[in-house]
Amino acid sequence: MAEKNIDEISGVETTGHEWDGIQELNNPLPRWWLWTFYATIVWAIAYTIAYPAWPLLKENTKGMLGFSSRQVVAEDIAKATEAQKVFLDKIAAMPVADIAKDQELSQFAMNGGAAAFKVNCAPCHGSGASGGPGFPNLNDNDWLWGGKVDDIYATINHGIRSEDPDTRTSEMPAFGEMLEPDQIKQVASYVVSLSGTPADAALVEPGKTVFAENCASCHGEDAKGGRDFGAPNLADAIWLRGEGEQAIINQVNKPKHGMMPAWAGRLSDATIKELAVYVHSLGGGE
Template identity: 75%
Template sequence: MSEKHIDEISGVETTGHEWDGIRELNNPMPRWWVWTFYMTIVWAIGYTIAYPAWPLLKENTKGLLGYSSRAEVAAELGDAKAAQSVYLEKIASMPLAEIVADPALAQFATAGGAAAFKVNCSPCHGSGAQGGAGYPNLNDDDWLWGGDLEAIHTTLAHGIRYEGDPDTRVSEMPAFADILDAEQIKQVAAYVVSLTGTPADAAMVEPGKTVFAENCASCHGEDAKGGRDFGAPNLADAIWLRVSDEAGIAQQVAGPKHGVMPAWGARLGDATVKQLAVYVHSLGGGE
């Protein structure tokens, strides 16, 4: 065993380590630090006894105090629901016009509708309600079935072409490939494009206008601005749900695609549907 080395200046024993002539003193830890360290060990042991901590084969130790973070969260959620129930009861019993006329209720309904929208509607309409091909943009003022509160609420509650709801909104555009010949379909497509743009063949516009008047105006209107009684889109505003090019329009005329929207009334309840209506109306409803 090597002989112990004592530092000449401090008189303290060194550890035996030396770097470039510098020796490490073997000073003990301060007593206050040592006792603090021991106290933390005791505290940790006591904590694991008092609270859930140690994992077992199928569960964990429950702790002497019986604390549960799940129970705490459940209690907080219960308190939140109790606080919300006052507003939800009012929303369920009040007409939409009265809800938006009450600033506190309108704010609550808009926030609740935004949350419900993110969970139920954003997969189709997008997180910002901007829509996409086949899914309408809810931020503009272009509405197939009307953009006032009641119209939006009806659409949300009963859906569109949803077989599970007898009161669903229904509109069916015929497959004109069974009614018109290929040349007439190209003509009417050229006319529809001419309403907002330039068709490939301007000579087809006038005969296309005639085809439109005889076959399409009954739903879309003589001015092609649509009809909300039928859910017929406005063809003269350059806002397109599915297609915007001439070939796509011709294809839609020949064999139209019809979208389906679920009826949310039975799934979510009237209070939530009303909140959704208030929120969606705040985005772009202006009627």
Template identity: 70%
Template structure:
């Protein structure tokens, strides 16, 4: 057994390691550090006894306190629901138009509606409600069925072409069975001329007559649309199904009809009212 080596200058025992004439001293750890280490060991043992800690085959040790993060989340969620209840109950009991007139309730509804929108509506309309091809932009003032807060509420509740008995329903006929290809191109040229320049200007006048005979009853004499039919304006350069003559020809010939689900049996009335207030607040409401 090797003898202990003492450093001549400091008088401290060395570890026996030496490099380039420098010897490593074997100084003891500070007492406060050691006591801190011991305390953490004791604390960790107590923690693993009190709380879930050690993984097993199909679960983990449960701990003597019975704590679970799931239960903690449920408790926090219930506390939030309880705190909101006074506002939610008021909103549920009031007409949606009155909710928007109450500054305190309106602020609450806008925040709650925004959260509900991101969960339920953003998949189609986008997180900012700007829409995409085939899905309406909710930030502008172009509404197929009306942009008042009551109109928005009704649309959310009953949907568009949904399975709800009171859904809003309209269907554009397939004019491929009514007009020949030349007539379809002429009416498309006229529609384009309302906001732009068609490929062949000579088609505008015959297209205008075809429009008056076949399209004006729903879209209006001035092509500004009729909300009672859910017929869009064709005179504002806002296109839901596609822009340009070719897209218009496709829609006239074989129209595509979107479906919005009815949320009345999916969400509670207070949440739907909050959604309506939020959408109405985006800037395109009437």
């Protein structure tokens, strides 16, 4: 039998290993710790038998209890859908303007519309609906096609310059092919003067004449736009394509036209109504 090595200082048996004159003591783990560790092993084995656990080639083991977290989630979603059904049925059957007048139904629609907005609209209009260059801010009261809830519903439903037969359509001609560069500078100065200070005040009066002859038919004599055909208000200092005379010159020369898809057919009519109520509630609705 091998002789036991006892550490002289601690009086504890050593393992016989030594590093740089330091001996390793043979201190076993406490019994309670070992039994706890063994219990966790038994628990883990029992758990993998009772519940889905081991991955196989095509699926995983099902477990003796037949539990499925996916099934639990599906059941929870089904319960939530059933609870919402009474509201969704009302929304589907009611005109969108009447939904906005019903406080309880309107609150439900706004919550549903907010969720649908983040999924479908935020990529262009931003998560806060503040828009960006070429994408309208939906928080103000500047509307190309009208800010009543019915107008918003129609815009979402049919889109802007989409393939929908009832889509909203407006086209600004490229005046760079019709007007002289000096005339375009003049009309840009006039438009800026409606809400700010132009770089050259001497160009405002001739620009007013150019505007009356070429632009007033769509934007109106007062330049406040026309919502029947999507002509922007040019007198409110709210700009879709950029602010300043150069941005106006660029747009007059070669106008850019955005496109919004028609959501009819992509989303349910109830969801589109919820979106209309939500956008209308952002603070810019009429």
